[in-house]
Amino acid sequence: MGTHRAFARPLLAAVAVAAAGISCLAVAPAQAKRPTPPPPTTATPPTYPTSVVGVSPQAMAKPNESGRTIRSLTMDNGKFYVGYGDFIVNGGPTKVSTFDPVTREFAESGLTAPTEEITTYRRINGKLYAPWTDPTGMPSANQGFSTNESGTWTNEYKAPAEHVFDVATLTGSDLWMVGSAKNVAAGKGGAAAYRSTDGGTSWSMVASDTSITEVGRERYYWAAALNGKMYMQAEAVQEGAPLRVFDGTTWTTMPDVNPCYTLETRAVEVFKGKILCTNYTKGVVAFDGTRATTVLPTTGWNVLDFDIPGDGFIYALSPGAIYRSADGMTWTALAKAPDLAWAIGVHQGTVYVGQRLNGTIVKLDGLNATTATGTGTTPGTTPCKGKSGKTC
Template sequence: MGTRPLSTRRHLVAAAAATTLGLGCLGGLAAVPAQAKKPAPPPPVSTALPTYPSSVVGVSPQALEKPNESGRTIRSLTLDDGKFYVGYGDYYINGGPTKVSTFDPVTRGFSETGLTAPTEEITTFRRINGKLYAPWTDPTGSGGTNQGFSTNASGTWTNEFKAPAVHVFDVASLTGSDLWMVGSANNVEPGKGGAAAYRSTDGGASWSLVAKDTAGSGSERYYWAAALNGKMYLQAQHMAGAPLRVFDGARWSTHSATPCSTVEARAVEVFAGKILCTNYSLGVVAFDGRNATTVLSKYKGTVLDFDIPGDGYIYALSATGIFRSADGMTWTGVAKTPAEAGSIGVHNGTVYLGQRLTGTILKLDGLNTLAAPATVRVASTRTIQ
């Protein structure tokens, strides 16, 4: 008999072995199932924020009137009746009074209200009972005279000179019928000055000094006021420990938490039953009246500005990214921040950004926040107190 080629013999042996295994009769050896192919590892999850192009939609002629670059910084964009009220100016380098003006995102036009506020800077606009209030961050008048805020509460914009303050950083309401303004008191006379809060319970006709903090330097400040669950909260800055003062409608007390750093009022908002604010050492902190919780890490960048446009979210702007949250606790990244952006406003899903130094307003192209944009989860909550 002739010899079969090696390749043929291998095929026969393989066939015989397969038959024997199929019958279960190969010398007591059990059948071994073929191993399934291992699945490929999942692709790495990207933590990079989406990047969108931006385009210039306007340059504020009112901001350009300021005599220095810093005074031309767009510090806030507050949406009201379809238009953004534009905060701008310079607290540190005096640049004269500031016109109350608006930007229309549809027509892309700037308009003046006809009122000029006697302050070097309008940092933010606060909405109380459907009306706007612009605190006088750095009044142009004498420190020994009454200062206050600009408002359209009467139906037209007016300047309201209410108390002998040196700075008015924020305006708030505890009951909905009262008004508060906080900042620092008259420091012209010896022994005066320090953090000061004034309250009116008669529609703004008369005002009383209701809280004061001083360590003797006269530079102490209340930079913000926030009402939560029937209590008014003020944090005394430039004081040892930055104590958090609490007014329950009848008495004052001091809370053990110190949620916020020395930040402008635009970096403090009440949302979803929490005071949200910037803490330089931690990030964004949520305070519910009992505990202070870090909800957005400082490594995402210091938050400069918040916006609550009425779409169910609060938006936060840092130098690195734009983030949003529906509950104040869980945050997602929406987009990477363009260079020099310093303030944020959202209108019909479009993100608008005020730039530093140039009076310029940008918009992010290709992003509509109402269409559930691709987001990156960035939350890492941690209760600190």
């Protein structure tokens, strides 16, 4: 909708922002001094040649260069669903489209999502959901997500949200969507979480956070279910916002734990009993519901995207390197990231990388990600416990 109110996307990688044409937010509010995580080992990951496997005509149809950025590659039934667009500079609705790594063909689902950007696709009960990061519809209309839950792709207008950044489930039968509410006449839009317990027919707002003087940047950028509890935390609340926890009946807060300082939904995944996410000030953090542990310290590049292809590993992409982990705690650098790397998808051992600005997907030649030994193993660091007096 273009109603960003001076909001700009965060600093994803120190030297990539200028090239991407994305400005950064002001630094986070001052917090208690954190312990400095130990640096990763200095072994340099190998460099592999790349081959261009396709250029998305749907992404290239966007009217601006940043909108042609490939933001996610989600495998489903042998094809990657391609996330692309840019909700800061807008650029119109976004077609739900796929890329077949075997035939190297792009195809359209037949559905155009009313959002400036599809940031990611979430899989729930074997179906895909594409949150409407920045809806293009009328400000007074309900917003929601696109999904193939019914067997065909449809647009679902569900709640009076302004942005929908993530879709999740706690019980397997409920649905959640989080983002921000509309800035109503009272001036209180703010971060908002909506839940449906009747299959998506009706929705109610179940959590919210905003500043005393709401300025339109307060949002929940992610929601993740772990061990029977739903977690989320608002960003850009001027007075700060705690980690919110819902156990199916009651809401509580964890004010001393801040695992996921990220404004990128695709940089949050649940794997092997942990919420893994990017924290812009620390690196990749693993949160087990009690403790937040820095497991992949930042080295000047933030992790942009995760992929869980079902081969027993989770993969992480930064503009500097591609990493792999079997447990979410110890990571191995598999390869140097190709130029313009912005999204990752792994299929049958082959690593595919979506690039920014040019709608291009490349593959790394000569690398079998499943069997590679990698280099530069990075051990997990000393964890912070929520009630230990340390800020995580």
